[in-house]
Amino acid sequence: MIRLDNISKQNGRQLLFIEASAALQKGEKIGLVGPNGAGKSTLFRMITGQEPPDEGLILVDRGITIGFFSQDVGEMSGRSAVAEVMDGAGDVSTIAAELRELEAAFTDPDRADEMDQLIERFGEVQARFEELGGYALEGKAREVLAGLSFSQAMMDGDVGALSGGWKMRVALARILLMRPDVMLLDEPSNHLDLESLIWLEQFLAQHEGALLLTSHDREFMNRIINKVIDIDGGSLTSYAGDYEFYEQQRAMAEKQQQAQFERQQAMLAKEIKFIERFKARASHAAQVQSRVKKLDKIERVEPPKRRQSVSFEFLPAQRSGDDVAALRGVHKSYGERVIYQGLDLLVRRRERCCVLGTNGAGKSTLLKLVTGATTPDAGSVALGGSVKLAYFAQHAMELLDGSRSVFESLEDEFPRANQGSLRALAGCFGFSGDEVDKPCRVLSGGEKARLVMARMLFDPPNFLVLDEPTNHLDMATKEMLIAALAQYEGTMLFVSHDRHFLAALSNRVLEVTPEGIHDYAGGYTEYVARTGQEAPGLHA
Known part of the structure; x- marks a missing residue:
């Protein structure tokens, strides 16, 4: 469905991606992981066309619908949360807006002489609205908002009166109602309470489309994803399985690479020691030259990239009363x-x-x-x-x-x-x-x-x-x-x-x-x- 083909991307002096490749196939639910600043949000923006890669291609199958949720939700005001969510559903939201305008026109005394035309148009628009499942859509929008902990009053009130965290839930609900072929979700678990988080987890687990998400909640990731793409040092590495399995695989791969690196370093040290010892002796010249050539041809094993981990220890605190x-x-x-x-x-x-x-x-x-x-x-x-x-x-x-x-x-x-x-x-x-x-x-x-x-x-x-x-x-x-x-x-x-x-x-x-x-x-x-x-x- 989406393929990243040898992409490179530089942000200022930082190289985010160096000839990196990965793919998102139908039905895959992928967790995108990597340290802060590794390029997760940049990758989302490249897939959605907001930023081009410096080199390489991002290929999206024809006719694929993509829904993208990011932390930057923009301005929202002037309509209800339900209307804002339904607005993300395409044509049906435009028709819903016209229906509301026609309903308002019926009660406008200045337009009484247009009543016949208004009724005729209302019939046409209503038929099209029903055909697109419009009446069911509002029910689904309310269901999604309820899952994200909205009360009825919040659903029907002006979305502009909501705090930033609740506006993010409205933006997320738009994507969920849209049910696109591919959902790109950048930190959807932020700002959610436990009930909403569990509801979202169940919704995404049942979603039939493909999914690419970032989250700092390991339980949430574990229960949804079936594949991990790890961004590290400019490359993209794919791991089958959930987040826990990825951690085990990554730790095992690091251990194996460290062992290979140490074995090679020991071998190199031994060869260099031989060369240094016998390079001045004519009787060993052929052997020395042979070993020098051998060292030049050896592909060096890199030590594993270490994720910087810090630890904090509490100083002993004064004892309180019981x-x-x-x-x-x-x-x-x-x-x-x-x-x-x-x-x-x-x-x-x-x-x-x-x-x-x-x-x-x-x-x-x-x-x-x-x-x-x-x-x-x-x-x-x-x-x-x-x-x-x-x-x-x-x-x-x-x-x-x-x-x-x-x-x-x-x-x-x-x-x-x-x-x-x-x-x-x-x-x-x-x-x-x-x-x-x-x-x-x-x-x-x-x-x-x-x-x-x-x-x-x-x-x-x-x-x-x-x-x-x-x-x-x-x-x-x-x-x-x-x-x-x-x-x-x-x-x-x-x-x-x-x-x-x-x-x-x-x-x-x-x-x-x-x-x-x-x-x-x-x-x-x-x-x-x-x-x-x-x-x-x-x-x-």
Whole structure:
């Protein structure tokens, strides 16, 4: 369906692709992987014709429809979310717009004398709308939006009033409703809650068309894809199987290449030693010349390319009291909407509580109550003795001073720390070399999240409250964070839609429901086993 034939592409001084080739066949669901900046988004833009390759060809079969979802969703306003989603469905959306105009004309007194023509035209347009499955289309659009956690009011309200994250869901819904022959999805799992993520996973698993996607969610990838294309050092390498199998294959290939490299290096060293030893002896001249020629002809084995992986270790934090946070008789409402009524909750030392709940159930509100970011309408919230709290909230990234560099931002936070330790901290969170001099205003969402994390964790708290800490983080940073938090000896209260993160770190589950909080001892894996569901209201 799509073939990349010996493509080369340079971005500034960076060579992204060097005579790279790959193909997407009918029915394939491919995960596109590679380190940040390797060229994943550039590859999508080349396939969709937004950018040409410098050399080589991108061949797309005739008549193939391609739907492309990217993080840059553009402007949306002036119509409902349903109308915006249906607009992506081609001719039928144009006819739907004319139907709406005709319906409005019927009630316009200035056009009363045109009524016969309007009725005749309405009949023609309505017939064509039915022929194209228009009435079913609106139902399907609402079904897709509901799957992505939209309420009826949000579906029918002005799309311009939605936040950036919800607009991204509208843009994603357009592609899903379109059901193209090929879907190109660049980070579709960002900004989704757990329920929407699982719904999308099931939708894409059942989709009959081909799929090429990037995602930083390994569980999501594992359940959808049947092939991996790895971008590394300018080349494209294909692996059959899911993401987990790819990791195993890649590790095995690296191990084999390292062994070949070491064997060849040992052989070369032996030959060079012989040449050096006997090159001055006439009696060995023929043997020396023979070995020199042999060395010239040997194709050198390259050592395996190493993905740079960093690790972060917590400094020991001060021990807190056994009772870390206590909520007693807490009431909280937003206008007419009651979130908590008489909530009692105790978080104890070394607990790692993950908070689950449907969209709008009050997960983030619970975190805000505990951290003091919001106050209860009634009842009390108290932190225990010697508790030092750090709170990662989504808006924390917006509070970074755009004029300060990454390094200056760390210095501002820790004026007494020495430069070496701050540079080491920056390196742990993916800012090496000149990257520490980047001003905060040019940082991507992922870079901002990493910087906020670094500022939080350098002077270790003993109580971490995290609201979606893995949003925007790539897989390598996420793995580093999980490894660091697994060694962390403090207390955690967190919300996350990443099931790998939930399973690796939780030892208590708090499920927020309209009837109150259901408390489960044991982590997320035990919660799934006991309830038969991966998220509230959804079955595993």
